[in-house]
Amino acid sequence: MKKYSVLVVGMGKRGMHHAAAFNANPRFQVTGICDIDSKRLDDAAARLGQPQKGTDAAALARAVKPDVFCFCTLPNLRTPLIEAALAGGAQLIAFEKPVTLTSAELFTIRDRLRKAGVKAVVSHQHRYGRHYQKVKEIIASGALGRVHTVYGSSPGWMTHMLSHLIDYTCWFNQYAPGAWAMAQAAGRAKFGDNHPSPDYLGGFVQFANGVRGIYECGAGAPDQPEVAKWWGKNRIGAQGTEGFAEVLTNGGWRAVTRSGGAQSGDGAMNYDLDMPPYIQEMADWLDDPQKVHPCNFDHAALGAEIMFALQRSAAEGGQVALPLTAGADEQALLKARLADRPVLVSCELNKKEFGLA
Numbered sequence: 001m002k003k004y005s006v007l008v009v010g011m012g013k014r015g016m017h018h019a020a021a022f023n024a025n026p027r028f029q030v031t032g033i034c035d036i037d038s039k040r041l042d043d044a045a046a047r048l049g050q051p052q053k054g055t056d057a058a059a060l061a062r063a064v065k066p067d068v069f070c071f072c073t074l075p076n077l078r079t080p081l082i083e084a085a086l087a088g089g090a091q092l093i094a095f096e097k098p099v100t101l102t103s104a105e106l107f108t109i110r111d112r113l114r115k116a117g118v119k120a121v122v123s124h125q126h127r128y129g130r131h132y133q134k135v136k137e138i139i140a141s142g143a144l145g146r147v148h149t150v151y152g153s154s155p156g157w158m159t160h161m162l163s164h165l166i167d168y169t170c171w172f173n174q175y176a177p178g179a180w181a182m183a184q185a186a187g188r189a190k191f192g193d194n195h196p197s198p199d200y201l202g203g204f205v206q207f208a209n210g211v212r213g214i215y216e217c218g219a220g221a222p223d224q225p226e227v228a229k230w231w232g233k234n235r236i237g238a239q240g241t242e243g244f245a246e247v248l249t250n251g252g253w254r255a256v257t258r259s260g261g262a263q264s265g266d267g268a269m270n271y272d273l274d275m276p277p278y279i280q281e282m283a284d285w286l287d288d289p290q291k292v293h294p295c296n297f298d299h300a301a302l303g304a305e306i307m308f309a310l311q312r313s314a315a316e317g318g319q320v321a322l323p324l325t326a327g328a329d330e331q332a333l334l335k336a337r338l339a340d341r342p343v344l345v346s347c348e349l350n351k352k353e354f355g356l357a
Contacts, residue, residue: 091118
């Protein structure tokens, strides 16, 4: 079978996770790597079999003409890298969440990908953890009865974590589209972060199939004291008429159902375990257009619109209808409207992470 060539842009921790996973899969070979840090680039090349190197992603893409263009960069660099991938003739583009920082950019990228007919995948790869898979299995089995609520909370701030929370709950809810969203936000400290966000955002989503979504991200989100790792204190689950099932990113899973009683199991986010199936399913999709990758762009864009609707509601008040009919700069809206006062935290651990200790 065909071996697909890969160009990876951004050779930091996540870029190396991707590059190493591509090279470990016999269906792929990393033939180009790009970074603006020459030492990082040289170090990565030595570990990846000396692929072609470059500091200009667009120029390198034109030179190596990869089948797969993968970029793992900060979220302010989406459009130029999508354009570089398209100009280089990539068949599939893989990139980090969040999809974009604004709905205006989301719609621009969506239109470009559709026009080009190029496949795209967004890195919501936590779903490959056995604890996430178990919770999805329980929900899909019908053991919860009629599912009426999905929920997700994380102490991590919005641009880092809300994309994950929404995507996995949409997965649990069979990717039913949103009908409307409403939210509140507080705190301005994290707008200066490289993943700019309000310090806390909480809100509700009504899905078209009648299921209600409840989300909290940031300093005011509830602690999960049974989980030690701060970035792993994420709780994502579903409630139904006959029970509930939920996953903790670094704390396993638990469920209660009428027929099964109380159940639980272990599991924690592990790139060594989660990346291989994420990468393999890219090869499957390239081989067969019917084998659409679970982390496909359309799924991610559905969640991104929900995320932007929550932000618009927090900035402007009231409910925001979905799907969105026009693009906007939600970051600017939030910055302009949020009061300049410290966020109130849910637990002492959050004070350090939000500059309050």
